Amino acid sequence: MLEIPRKEIYRYLGYHGVAPSTEVEALVGRCVAHLQEVIEPRAIHAVFPLEISPDGMLSFGGMRVSSQSLLKNLDGCVEVCMMAATIGVGVDRLIRQAEVRQMSQAVIYQAAGAAAVEELCDQHNAEIAAEAQTRGLACRPRFSPGYGDFALEHQRQFLQILNASKRIGVCLSDSLLMTPSKSVTAVIGLCKENSTSTIDPGLEAEPGHACQHCGCPDCQFRA
């Protein structure tokens, strides 16, 4: 069973380290239990060699990406792992149900769903890291289309390469929204252990919280 970290749920609900009331705590507990019944965690990935052209164009898995922020993340890497994860469409129905009956629960399902899919990503990332380690490789922090200047338009090809709609049911709307809503795509750079990015030497091989590498310092959800 996927453990959904409470701390993250409260972060998404806007509690900046403030303890929730006992009523809210109880409600979150009930919602999480219910959410656990409907989620279907699924994650896939594929590893490809990375090529970086002299002008900084990134090529992996048949994708060509021009992005300074992704280049910074992947610089020094030899391979790229493309991953996609989802907790399924059940949570969307649950949110919709709660929207009709109790909006307070809808926002909790929303937050808990987001926390759940991030947790799934962390777990899947850990498996990828363990596998990479056997080959003497380490993982860079996850980086998703839409972060920095890594254009969201790459989602279409990204999901196609992973065959994500067929394998885990992750599809894309015309406006590039993923469905089910609680789905994530990300690349994970794989580098030789102890090698750092020449562009950003501070970039640790060990994945810290994704927020640390985000360019939105005044975000209300920042960890």
Add this chain to the structure above:
Amino acid sequence: MLVNTVVAQIVNFALEQLDDDTMKNDMRKRLGREWLFCDGGTGTILQAKGLKGGELPETWNLTHPEDIIDLHAGYLAAGSDIINTNTFGANALKFDNVGEIVTAAVGHVREAMRRTGREDAYVALDIGPTGKLLAPMGDLPFDRAVELFGEVVRHGTSAGADLVLIETMSDSYEVKAAVLAAKENCGLPVLATMIFDEKGKLLTGGDVDSIVALLEGLHVDALGVNCGMGPRQMAPIVRRLAEITSLPIIVNPNAGLPRSENGRTVFDVGPEEFAEEIGKIAAECPVQVFGGCCGTTPGHIAREIATVRKLPFRPASEKSRTVVSSFSHAVEIGPKPVIIGERINPTGKKKFKEALRQHDIEYILQQGLEQEECGAHVLDVNVGLPEIDEPTMMEEVVTSLQGVLALPLQIDTSDAAALERGMRHYNGKPMVNSVNGKQEVIEQVFPLVAKYGGVLVGLTLDEQGIPDNAEGRLAIAKRLYESADRYGVPRKDIVIDCLAMTISSDPRSALVTLETLRRVRDELHGHTILGVSNISFGLPMREIVNAHFLTMALQNGLSCAIINPNNASMMASYHAFCALAAMDPNCAEYIAAYANAAPSPVPAHSCAGGPVPAHSCAGGSVLSLGEAVTHGVEGRAADATRELLRSGRAGLDIINEELVPALDRVGKGFEQGTVFLPQLLKSAEAAKAAFEVIKDTLQGNVQQAKGRVILATVKGDIHDIGKNIVKVMLENYGYEVLDLGKDVPPERIVQTAMDEKIRLIGLSALMTTTVVSMEATIKLLREKGVPAKVVVGGAVLTQEYADAIGADCYARDAMETVRYADRIFA
């Protein structure tokens, strides 16, 4: 000369038609009567021939014709009878030359058949999923999906395909769109196979039973399972298929479970092992069509055919199950009485009528969710009112309900157009309420059930009215069964309504109904249904009579009871009957419903199975109204309001002196960062419960709204939780909200603003890609000179962004929107 040419063309055309018909019939004659074999994997073989990851395999029909012909020839030589065209993803979402690709694909199979001397084989027009999730969870409308598939079918049919094979479907709604598209665009046999996971579930949540109900209802020629896993993992699913379907079964597994190796997907089960596992399935289950999917090769298929052919062939057999389904599960009628919730119906319900007129879909959804919670198995949906457009409303209510709850629906209307709209857009096999003995109605309703599938309620009345005796009602029931035969609707899919008429006007009426129930069961071997509460019309304390009549009816064989599941007495009769009649193993459902019930009689209209409302806080001390609101205790807020009203306080006083100050405390706390979103909303809900109580007492003297506000999530955006939060808060602060929903085109927002003379519009957008439609909406509002202010919000918005797209206000959260509204309407 000219005449000759024309004659020749006509003759040719006739011959082609004949050919086409013989081919079709030939396929239908063989399917399910002898072994037939499909081909195997395509993608894996094409990758070996050089197809790159991410490259669309269908393009090879044009760029690598010889490779494709070669692929087909390999399977023909291995012995496959049904060859899939290379058209899995060939739809207009991915290609602008669908016709060219599909026509070439059919030609390649024909050419391979010619080259291998296998003209006895069949060209299967292969149709895979669109790769999009259908609305409402995704953004592809059902009708658009039918159009997309229809285009493929038309091209495939005119190119000469022999059958349509719909495969690898993981969504019941999408497979329904594909089957309808096939049926509406050709007369070829239609085969459909789904992809399940190891738990026997579709990615969208459906199970084997729900899919079988749906596909049997749609009259496909064969159904089955493909892809996802190897034969060993597939076996339990095939076993279940064989238990429940009356149709021929197709089994097309992968060569084992997929595994990733250097970014490529590989399969480990070789031909020998594959054939051995298939042999085990064939020996155990009556499967009539075998083939393969990802990772399988002509080698796998050849071994499979050799193994299977040695085993005795077993045809499909009739299962005589009466089943309705939703997207997620099936409900079987017969083994145990089925509760059909009657609350979604305007008859005699002032509030419901008002909701229909106001287009308040949320109210209808609430009625549905409450009944689901109280234990209904199926929900009746009736939205007929003389002044509304019933077909449009039926489609909207059906699609909205199935986006929220999992219960199968019973589409209840006497309007044939509304019935068709509801059935067409229903995600599953519905119940249909109803047909009767009148010839005109028979002619309207049966063809729809034959086309879309459904379990049909047949009322025992006709042109002469309602017979006052069982004999007469039975005679009509028999005629309805005969009509079903004529229209190709299975008799098992008819449920006879024996009609409950009030005993207050005819003392024998219950006895007649009960006799009819018994005799339909014993003499016609049919299923029955009743609108139970009609029995007590005109009597006091109706539920006493209703509950006892329900028990009597169940004892006389009633299969489906249309009742109010929120009524505790009715549910008590049902649970007690099931326990007494050995239909509730270990009395488990009875115990679940009543183990925690109070010893005194359960109050009427409270639902036994539902959650216990929290009436006081944990400590047990009684909260004041203000405290109930600040703590967000809904039940207590309503009770406290009632107490205040009883003590003589005026409704408006309570609002102004208790509710508004309490809400303000919470709102300020939220703004200061001491109260957080869940608490804010819980308080809003508690306040709403209090408002409702007051509203009931004001009756007509409803307080004037502070202002009317449009809210909409802009076009392209399908997640509207942010907008819905704002809606709750605005309503709480006394505004009337015109909620236009999500994915709303600019034109509709502009039109509504003009028609309703709106002064404030709230727009929400989640993504940078949809802020574009927000900008377009604002631009159009300004162009049309709509004198309304626009407030915007959403995850990616900032003050700068809002300024750039010309909004009047950026609201960080719901409270800021409320404050802005207060300024505008001050």
